Amino acid sequence: MDKLRIKETLESFNLATHLPIIAISSHGTRIHSFGYDKRLHMYLKNYNIKNKFLSILKQKNSINTATIMVSKDIFFTASTICPRNSCENLFIFGPYSYDKDNVQNIIYKPRHIIKHHLSLLTNLWEDHCPRKNSVLENTAFSLHIKKAIDYISKRQTQPTF
DSSP, rough: OHHHHHHHHHHHHHHOOOOEEEEEESSSOOOEEOOOOOHHHHHHHTEEEHHHEEEEHHHHHOOOOOEEEEEETEEEEEEEESOOTTTTTTEEEEESSSSTTTOOOOOOOOGGGGGHHHHHHHHHHHHHHHGGGGGHHHHHOOHHHHHHHHHHHHHHTTOOO
16 A cells, blocks of 8 residues: 555645545554544544444445434545445545534535545545556556456455355
């Protein structure tokens, strides 16, 4: 895992959105974070955000993102770092609120913007990819070969029976 790439992605995301963001491993350990102060970090700790997302995404193996509400108007969103491996490492951003006048003074984000933040996060991750110019990326494979590579990559961490 490229920690520098994760750090650059988190920093770029925070600068663009002003949302705090953390990367965690599949074991729940912090890889890196950006934008958290003591007050915001307490939300992660008090609501057990890391473990909630890890269990949600492990139960629903086919999804790559999830949003949870931790109180009346406070939300967190998680996305797998590599969309092909749904139970691996996670990006978690938040807290944020859909209510402009929330009492906790949490950053406001309209509900319809969150999907764009997820797209931005994915694009930033891909932009910081040192493998952009790898042989596989630039090789012209047939459609069937590309689908086979994607299929194998997505399922390589799943247990075999």
